[in-house]
Amino acid sequence: MATHGPRFSRRTLLVTGGTAAVSLTVGGLAGMALGGDGRDADMRPSQPVGAFDIGRVSRLWSPTPLHETTGPQSFAFDDVRQHVYALxxxxxxxxxxxxxxxxxxETRKRAGDMCVTRYSRSGEQLGHMYLRGFGHGISLGVEPEDGEVWLWVESRAHPKTGYGRSVARVRFRDGSVLDSDDRSVAHHRPAPPDSTRVHPALDLTTGRVLVSYLDGDDEHRYSVHRMRDxxxxxxxxxxxxxxxxxxxxxxxxxxxxHGNYVYHFTGNAYSKSSGKNPRAAGGNTFVSAIDLKTxxxxxxxxxxxxxxLSFREPEGIAVRIAPDPLLCVGFSVKSTDRRNLALYGFELRPPAR
Structure with missing residues (x-):
């Protein structure tokens, strides 16, 4: 498989491999593959991707409504309170x-107006908040701290594309509406000044933030930073x-x-049988791992x-930390009058013998 040579900055990354100091109950059907009809099937062969095994899958949520009727873009976990947030x-x-x-x-999309829904781990809606003028929501970070929950989101949406150009850390407040240009919002620019489509994700086990962005030449790049920096x-x-x-x-x-890997999620909804991504061919949704060292x-x-699944468009990827790390992916699923979010989790690879 062809690869692109790494172009790292001069600074080095120390990954501690820490674990979250919380203890929660695992949901889903751990260790079971899911057949085409959604029922449990025999375990598939091991499919290692980074630290996880895509052959060891759990269904976390059947298709679940969001606060608005539009499709999901991303999600992330609060493992302290056992909550899930979806954009x-x-x-x-x-x-x-x-x-x-x-x-x-269309005006909403260009403006970058988003809604974030808070759920219980089982998928019960517990609240929502509007983020107006922030971005498209390709990724999301959730940071619980001192009884509050802070959302790491893209911000300062580009007026033509609706995608964010900065990163903001904002407090979740149920039922509120927050504007990107509100004086309380601090916009951070970890990506280069001319970058676009800036999206953050967090690794709370090591206190780092991943930033996905397009540079001035529209090259897709990743950078990793300490959250405090x-x-x-x-x-x-x-x-x-x-x-x-x-x-x-x-x-x-x-x-x-998570740890030494970036997990990169790609794909499209099914096309018609005569199109480029028919259901019969298995779709084109891929999870890829990129080694931070190389x-x-x-x-x-x-x-x-x-x-x-009806429609089945890949939308969002995140790591649930506790009680054991689980790499989770989401799909947007159509129903009669709205889109819904289905979640699946992949377990860690078994230790090498």
Whole structure:
């Protein structure tokens, strides 16, 4: 498989491999593969991708509604409270506080208006918040701290594309509406000044933030920073490297950071049988791991779980830390009047003998 040579910054990255000091109950059908009808099937062969095994899958959520009717973009976990947060674009036709008239769908998308829904681990809705003018929501970080929950999101949406150009850390407040230009919002620029489509994800086990961005030449790159450095205004990354060429041209659907690997999620919804991505061919959803030490691909696997889901567009990837790390992926699933979020988790690879 072709790879792109790494181009790291001069600073080095020390990965401690720490674990979260929390103890929670595992949900889902651990260790079971899921057949095309959604029922449990025999374990598939091992499919290592980074530290995880895509052959060891659990269904976490059947298709579950979000607060708005639009599809999900990303999700992340609060493992202290056993909560899940999901981002979506705000549906058209709504009038939020401070708006004189309802806003149509395309205007909402260009403005970067998002809704974040909070859930219990089982998928019960517990609250929501609107983030107006922030971005598209390709990835999300959730940081519980001192009884509060802080969301790491893209911010300062580009007026033409609706994608974020900065990173913001904002407090989740149920039922509230927060504008990106509110004086309480601090915008951080860990990516280069001319970068676009800036998306953060967190690795709380090591206190780091992953930033996905397009540089001035529209090259897709990743950088890794200490969370405290980003908040202090230090832009120097621990690592900065291009997405390997083998992954270029695929539709990017999210990223996650855990330990020594970046997890890169790509794919599209099924096409018609005569199209480029028919259901019969298994789709084109892939999880790839990129080794932070080298910048090379360290595993790449087609995700075939629940192939008969309606629509089945890959949307979001995140790591649930406790009680054991679980690499989780989401799919947008159509129902009669809305899109829903289905979640699946992949277990760690068994120890080498």
């Amino acid at each position: 979506q674009l705000v549906q058209g036709g709504l009038r939020l506080p401070g708006e004189d008239e309802p806003v149509d769908t 980003v908040l202090a205004g230090d832009r120097a990354p621990l690592r900065d490297f291009p997405v390997p060429t083998a992954l270029e041209g695929e539709t990017f659907q999210g990223c996650a950071l 910048g090379y691909i360290a595993g790449r696997t087609l995700v075939t779980v629940d192939p008969d």
